[in-house]
Amino acid sequence: MSPSIKDVAVRAGVSVGTVSNVLNHPERVAESTRTAVQSAIAALGFVRNSSAAQLRAGTSRSIGLIVLDMANPFFHDVARGVEQVADELGYAVVLCNSDDQTSRENRYLQVLEEQRVRGVLITPIEVSSDRLDALRRRGTPTVLVDRHDPRVNCCSVAVDDVVGGELAGAHLVAQGHERIVYFSGPLGLSQCADRLTGLRRSVAAAGLDPDAVIEVVEIPVMNARSTHDVARARFEQGERATAAFCANDLMALGVLRAALSTGRRVPGDLAIVGYDDIEFAADAAVPLTSIRQPTQQIGRAAAQLLVEECDNPDTHAHQQVMFKPELVTRESTRH
Known part of the structure; x- marks a missing residue:
């Protein structure tokens, strides 16, 4: 059982109030008394219960x-x-x-x-x-x-995820991509919806029809494994998109692995843009272009x-x- 403040007081030969003052208001206690209490604390291995004191004081x-x-x-x-x-x-x-x-x-x-x-x-x-x-x-x-x-x-x-989507879309459109698949998490999440809004705006600003250029693929779990499985199935079925924008970098890593494992060259056959710019993005098998968040x-x-x-x-x-x-x-x- 952990020693209590009462145990410290008994060992030091002082009152519980004096021990409390040493812990909370040491300037109020004479140096010799402080030394005695501190010696008792060290000898007993006493650890003050700060959470209890804080709760009492709010x-x-x-x-x-x-x-x-x-x-x-x-x-x-x-x-x-x-x-x-x-x-x-x-x-x-x-x-x-x-x-x-x-x-x-x-x-x-x-x-x-x-x-x-x-x-x-x-x-x-x-x-x-x-x-x-x-x-x-x-x-x-x-x-x-x-x-x-x-x-x-x-x-x-x-x-500002709308701006993030615009940056990704403008970058891909400037490279001549007119078939972009957006690997998204649930569009009920504002981040995913906002990134799509930005992507559509950038495509429209380039004079293209967003409905014709962008295909949205919603993936419930926004991680690399789930996205890899979905992307690989699409690639094996002859996916025609030349670019992929992903709602986060983990999803982009899943798309990258699926593309490489099905014989696609990145970026020759498929350009990929992620989101977040996590540390792993720069160290991927093909370093990922990404939308950096601070x-x-x-x-x-x-x-x-x-x-x-x-x-x-x-x-x-x-x-x-x-x-x-x-x-x-x-x-x-x-x-």
């Missing part, structure tokens, strides 16, 4: 971060940005992975609220859900990460907004931060 130093899929390097890099700010400001981060499941997301929201975290950063499955709305109504500061909806009364940090900046900005709201609830004004993506060209689209 000043928890923990924040929650709920992401869709930690297997996706995009979320890993966002989490690093969050952690950097939290560390700088003396907060701890409780990381939760919803696995794109509403039941898991709701369970984590409940657990985080029960643990009295100061606030929650979340990439929600749905921007507005009963559980998330209730959390905000009960006063827990919340920031949406990689999501944007001005109708929701909270801060958000995202990337992932760590997203995490840092979200954490800063959350802590600002936690520390200044009366003066805080919600902000919707929107970063701009950029095109990074590599061999997968270079002739």
Whole structure:
């Protein structure tokens, strides 16, 4: 059993209140008494229960971060940005992975609220859900990460995915591609829908008919394996597209593997553009052209907004931060 503050007091020959002062207000205690208490702490191996003290004072130093899929390097890099700010400001981060499941997301929201975290950063499955709305109504500061909806009364940090789709489309059209397949996640996700909107705009701006140029393939699970299986089947059936735009880099890696395994040259027979510019994009068998998102900046900005709201609830004004993506060209689209 772990030693208690009472055990420390007995060993040091002081009151529990004196031990508490040494831990929380050492300037109030004489040096000789502090030394005795610190010696007792070291001898017993006492570890203070900061979470209990913080809960009593209503000043928890923990924040929650709920992401869709930690297997996706995009979320890993966002989490690093969050952690950097939290560390700088003396907060701890409780990381939760919803696995794109509403039941898991709701369970984590409940657990985080029960643990009295100061606030929650979340990439929600749905921007507005009963559980998330209730959390905000009960006063827990919340920031949406990689999501944007001005109708929701909270801060958000995202990337302009319409612009990202436009960058990808303009790049492919400029290379003469008039048959583009868009490997998308569920179009119910705003990111996927927005990237398609941008792709269509760029094709239309080039004087082409988006309906004739673009074919959309929705894939429920946005990872490399699922996309590989779908893409390989299409390639074996004689897919005629000369270019592929993928809703994230993991999907692009799946398309790349399917193309190479079915004898297609990249970019000779098929140009590929991914999205996110994860670290693996540059190290692929054929380095991937990708739409870069400032992932760590997203995490840092979200954490800063959350802590600002936690520390200044009366003066805080919600902000919707929107970063701009950029095109990074590599061999997968270079002739």
